[in-house]
Amino acid sequence: MSCIIEARKLCKVYLRGREEIHALKNVDFSIEAGEFVSIIGPSGSGKTALLNLLGCLDTPSSGSLRLNGTEIAGQKERDLVRLRRENIGFVFQQFYLMPTLTARENIELPLLFSKKNRSAKRIDEVLQMVGLADRGDHLPGQLSGGEMQRVAIGRALINDPKIVLADEPTGNLDSATSEMIFGLFSELKKRGLTLVVVTHNLDLARRAEKMYTLRDGRIVGCVERASLDGA
Amino acid sequence: MNFFSLAAKNLQRRKGRTMLTVLGVAIAISVLFSLLALNSGYEKELNKEVNSLGVHILAVPKGCPYEAASLIIHGGVIPKYLSDSDYRNVSTIADVELATPMLMHQFMKKDEKTGVSTPHIIYGINMEETRKLKPWWAVEGRFFSDNETGVMLVGRGLADKENLSVGQVLPVGPKKENFTIVGILDRTGDQDDQFHFFPLKEAQRVFNKQGLITTIAVRVRDVSRIAAVSQEMELIPDIQVVTMTQIMGTIMNLAGSARSLLLTVIAIALIISAFGIINTLLMSVNERTREFGMMKAIGASGLDIARTVLAETVFITLLGGILGTVAAVVGSSIIESFVKGMLPYSPGGSLIFYSPELVGFSLGFSILLGLLCGIYPAFKSSRLTPMEAIRGGVE
Numbered sequence: 276m277s278c279i280i281e282a283r284k285l286c287k288v289y290l291r292g293r294e295e296i297h298a299l300k301n302v303d304f305s306i307e308a309g310e311f312v313s314i315i316g317p318s319g320s321g322k323t324a325l326l327n328l329l330g331c332l333d334t335p336s337s338g339s340l341r342l343n344g345t346e347i348a349g350q351k352e353r354d355l356v357r358l359r360r361e362n363i364g365f366v367f368q369q370f371y372l373m374p375t376l377t378a379r380e381n382i383e384l385p386l387l388f389s390k391k392n393r394s395a396k397r398i399d400e401v402l403q404m405v406g407l408a409d410r411g412d413h414l415p416g417q418l419s420g421g422e423m424q425r426v427a428i429g430r431a432l433i434n435d436p437k438i439v440l441a442d443e444p445t446g447n448l449d450s451a452t453s454e455m456i457f458g459l460f461s462e463l464k465k466r467g468l469t470l471v472v473v474t475h476n477l478d479l480a481r482r483a484e485k486m487y488t489l490r491d492g493r494i495v496g497c498v499e500r501a502s503l504d505g506a
Numbered sequence: 507m508n509f510f511s512l513a514a515k516n517l518q519r520r521k522g523r524t525m526l527t528v529l530g531v532a533i534a535i536s537v538l539f540s541l542l543a544l545n546s547g548y549e550k551e552l553n554k555e556v557n558s559l560g561v562h563i564l565a566v567p568k569g570c571p572y573e574a575a576s577l578i579i580h581g582g583v584i585p586k587y588l589s590d591s592d593y594r595n596v597s598t599i600a601d602v603e604l605a606t607p608m609l610m611h612q613f614m615k616k617d618e619k620t621g622v623s624t625p626h627i628i629y630g631i632n633m634e635e636t637r638k639l640k641p642w643w644a645v646e647g648r649f650f651s652d653n654e655t656g657v658m659l660v661g662r663g664l665a666d667k668e669n670l671s672v673g674q675v676l677p678v679g680p681k682k683e684n685f686t687i688v689g690i691l692d693r694t695g696d697q698d699d700q701f702h703f704f705p706l707k708e709a710q711r712v713f714n715k716q717g718l719i720t721t722i723a724v725r726v727r728d729v730s731r732i733a734a735v736s737q738e739m740e741l742i743p744d745i746q747v748v749t750m751t752q753i754m755g756t757i758m759n760l761a762g763s764a765r766s767l768l769l770t771v772i773a774i775a776l777i778i779s780a781f782g783i784i785n786t787l788l789m790s791v792n793e794r795t796r797e798f799g800m801m802k803a804i805g806a807s808g809l810d811i812a813r814t815v816l817a818e819t820v821f822i823t824l825l826g827g828i829l830g831t832v833a834a835v836v837g838s839s840i841i842e843s844f845v846k847g848m849l850p851y852s853p854g855g856s857l858i859f860y861s862p863e864l865v866g867f868s869l870g871f872s873i874l875l876g877l878l879c880g881i882y883p884a885f886k887s888s889r890l891t892p893m894e895a896i897r898g899g900v901e
């Protein structure tokens with residue numbers, strides 16, 4: 276079985292003052308390479324906590340998390356950085372674009388950190404893929420919300436990750452634009468990427484092949500779809 | 507894209523704040539640069555000035571401190587005298603190419619309009635020998651010969667200041683004897699521009715100093731013999747020997763105390779601007795924790811974040827350094843007149859001297875300043891875990 280993500284008894288405990296907050300409690304699941312998975316659940320249920328673990332932004336409190344066969348638990352920050360660079364593309368609800376960089380420069384930004392070289396042609400391709408071929412020279416302030424999120428998706432793709440993680444990517448967008456973003460995710464899935472998308476929107480979540488439901492730090496449901504037939 | 511161009515773009519977000527910080531650095535660097543330029547210019551001018559005396563050794567009365575020797579160059583009176591016989595003894599020393607006696611007299615003259623008294627200096631000289639020491643002397647009118655009476659030469663600076671012209675007669679000395687200006691010395695650019703010159707005999711007679719001289723200027727045949735000649739001169743009982751190198755050292759010391767005051771000012775300016783930079787950086791770093799979290803999420807390491815912050819700081823200080831250096835060059839005349847007023851002795855020529863090394867140093871220093879100021883904010887932001895960083899801004 277080609278599981279790109281494998282969680283076993285995954286726990287995450289945060290400390291708020293003296294209080295222990297069990298954000299994830301014994302979470303078990305696995306995601307196959309090339310799968311498009313969505314995660315839903317009420318706010319505070321641990322969705323972001325889970326995504327941050329998958330993105331190597333944080334380490335498990337206990338349990339095991341394997342990414343591409345590599346155990347994340349107990350890794351040093353330096354190795355996490357490398358795992359992140361090589362495997363993960365991140366998309367946030369608030370886009371987090373650099374306001375004084377053009378769309379194109381924002382997309383190029385991860386290359387500065389990964390020290391990878393990408394030809395101008397490759398960057399054009401990414402712009403094209405996210406539907407911004409004619410917006411490359413615009414600053415974020417000159418773009419609509421949907422366009423900004425597409426820049427962020429382009430940025431997540433430039434290092435050729437295996438997995439794209441999106442935390443409520445349409446939370447700040449209207450429904451038509453949200454549709455477009457999920458259309459784009461379906462495109463990426465067709466190109467062989469693994470996608471894990473957190474959302475509040477049930478309609479959109481159902482577009483994925485598998486839909487997990489989180490509640491109080493536990494997975495309480497998993498709905499599978501036979502296939503994904505277009506957008 | 508590189509860290510520097512990223513820094514440049516990031517700084518555009520807060521243009522006003524960036525420019526103010528740059529300005530702070532610019533001021534500090536321009537003061538630093540001016541002082542260093544001044545320091546090297548001062549030494550250079552002093553050297554030139556001492557060389558323009560055409561003299562290697564001065565003989566002054568015993569008990570006369572080195573400071574007095576610098577007064578002699580600049581003009582001033584020492585209440586002690588050498589005698590004509592000392593002069594004759596010095597002239598006979600082997601390797602002395604030329605020795606010439608001088609008598610200096612200072613008097614105060616009141617300006618009729620302003621009522622302010624300023625010191626005036628009269629030099630009694632042997633014209634023939636002096637012209638050998640200073641072959642560049644040229645004159646409007648004529649030089650006097652050594653046995654003439656009732657004649658004088660004045661420096662161009664003095665003539666311009668007091669509206670003196672050739673042929674004019676001035677009353678001199680306790681008996682208000684008439685002396686005719688027979689020549690005005692062409693501008694030399696040094697202290698000679700400010701003096702009156704009399705035939706030595708006349709100066710001695712008018713001021714009642716018959717047979718007395720203030721100093722003997724000596725030129726040695728070969729510079730390597732200066733030490734030997736001055737040793738021999740020391741043997742003459744009345745004489746204290748001062749070499750030009752000693753005089754320069756003394757003046758440099760005098761100037762040193764004034765310069766250390768300036769240095770303190772600069773140190774304070776630099777510290778203030780350093781705290782300004784650090785404060786600005788901490789502000790902008792705190793505002794951007796979420797952004798740093800994002801950067802980590804898209805593959806930045808802690809070191810990358812630190813580099814980003816440091817690049818921004820260095821960008822600010824380097825820009826300030828360039829601006830400050832340019833401003834110092836442009837405003838050098840203002841700075842110069844300010845500093846000339848503070849120094850106990852300043853040569854006539856321009857004091858500020860720039861070299862490419864100096865420009866390099868001040869730019870290098872601004873980079874260093876940036877690195878120093880950036881270390882703490884960079885360290886602080888690089889230590890954020892991605893989680894802290896991303897959440898930090900949300901709550």
Ligand SMILES: Nc1ncnc2c1ncn2[C@@H]1O[C@H](COP(=O)(O)OP(=O)(O)O)[C@@H](O)[C@H]1O
Nearest residue numbers: 289290291296298317318319320321322323324
């Ligand atoms: N860094 C943290 N420190 C303390 N508590 C945290 C931290 N991160 C998350 N939590 C808590 O963990 C729980 C799950 O949070 P989160 O994963 O953000 O939920 P969701 O994304 O599903 O809304 C919440 O109770 C939240 O307050």
Ligand SMILES: [Mg+2]
Nearest residue numbers: 322323324442
């Ligand atoms: Mg969340």
